Amino acid sequence: MIAWREKTKAFAIHFLVTLTLCAGAAALVFLIWYPDPFATMLGGAKLFLILLMCDLGLGPLTSFVIYNSKKSRRELLFDYSVVGALQLAAFIWGLTVMAGTRPVYVVFIKDRLEVVAASEIDDADLERGADGYRIRPKWGPQLVSIQEPTDAKERNKMLDSALAGKDYPMFPAYYVAYEQDLAQIKERALPVPELEKRHPQSKPLLEQLGVPVEKLVWLPVKHRKGFWTALLDPDTGRPVHWLDVDPY
Numbered sequence: 001m002i003a004w005r006e007k008t009k010a011f012a013i014h015f016l017v018t019l020t021l022c023a024g025a026a027a028l029v030f031l032i033w034y035p036d037p038f039a040t041m042l043g044g045a046k047l048f049l050i051l052l053m054c055d056l057g058l059g060p061l062t063s064f065v066i067y068n069s070k071k072s073r074r075e076l077l078f079d080y081s082v083v084g085a086l087q088l089a090a091f092i093w094g095l096t097v098m099a100g101t102r103p104v105y106v107v108f109i110k111d112r113l114e115v116v117a118a119s120e121i122d123d124a125d126l127e128r129g130a131d132g133y134r135i136r137p138k139w140g141p142q143l144v145s146i147q148e149p150t151d152a153k154e155r156n157k158m159l160d161s162a163l164a165g166k167d168y169p170m171f172p173a174y175y176v177a178y179e180q181d182l183a184q185i186k187e188r189a190l191p192v193p194e195l196e197k198r199h200p201q202s203k204p205l206l207e208q209l210g211v212p213v214e215k216l217v218w219l220p221v222k223h224r225k226g227f228w229t230a231l232l233d234p235d236t237g238r239p240v241h242w243l244d245v246d247p248y
Contacts, residue, residue: 010067015060018087022052025095033102035140037242041221041228042103042115051094059087103141105133106239107169108181108219111188113230113239114169115141115223121170129172143238145181146174178237185237189217195229195247202229202245209241216240220247 026048030036034044066079100119107114118136126134133144146168149155158168168174178185192213196203206213213231221228227248231241 006069007064007067011060011064014063015056018055018059021091022055025051025091028095029098032139033098037228037244038103038115038141040244041223041225041242042101042117043225044098044101047094047098047101051091051098054094055087055091059083062087103223104136105169105172105175106141106143106221107175108143108145108178108185109168110146112220112222114167115221116169117224120224121172125171125173130175133172133175143178144175145178145185147176147180148174182237185219185232186217186234189219189232189234189237192216192218192231195245199245199247202243205243205245211241218247 029044029048030039034042039045039048062083063080066083067076071079101117103115104118104121105116107116121136126136148168149158158171161167192206195218196206209231215234216231217234218229218231221230221242227246229243229245229247230239231243232238233240
């Protein structure tokens with residue numbers, strides 16, 4: 001006879017333990033690695049949902065299946081050690097994937113912002129980074145700008161690299177403080193009415209912000225999944241809102 005009550009209790013305990021673990025991971029993912037709006041922009045929310053469903057589903061369900069009060073303590077300890085090890089390994093693997101795809105730098109280059117993920121910067125290039133840019137930020141993405149080389153040979157080398165799919169934003173050696181290019185940022189940023197004119201679908205999103213958008217400016221945002229739009233403070237040049245609108 002199946003002891004449904006005992007199995008349900010084992011499922012509930014395992015579920016609560018897993019839920020606590022996932023709650024801690026959610027704080028790490030959504031408050032630090034993928035602060036709003038990057039979880040939506042880069043698909044971090046979907047990745048975490050898959051991780052959550054696997055851990056909250058498969059772990060406790062396995063517990064429901066294997067639990068049997070007639071087993072010896074040694075047998076139960078072995079069963080749960082195996083399940084726990086597999087579940088923890090899958091959980092750590094999922095977080096490792098999310099850590100690699102998290103945004104670490106938002107780079108201003110020429111006429112746009114580019115979001116760079118941790119895995120898009122090679123360790124060797126990171127070691128050759130400019131002062132202050134030799135690590136992958138752990139507390140959310142950092143705003144930087146690009147200072148292109150003046151040497152013609154180096155510029156040609158970077159042109160070849162860009163054609164191969166690896167442009168300036170992937171090379172921390174060319175990073176400088178975001179504010180250093182404030183004049184160019186202001187020059188390149190466009191007024192919001194122009195965004196509404198070019199892309200009427202942006203108007204409802206702008207109205208939802210509840211802020212005087214006519215006082216803001218905007219730049220395109222490139223990321224690995226496509227393009228968004230960043231609304232900037234015209235004085236500081238820093239992003240204050242992000243729109244899921246492809247400005248191109």
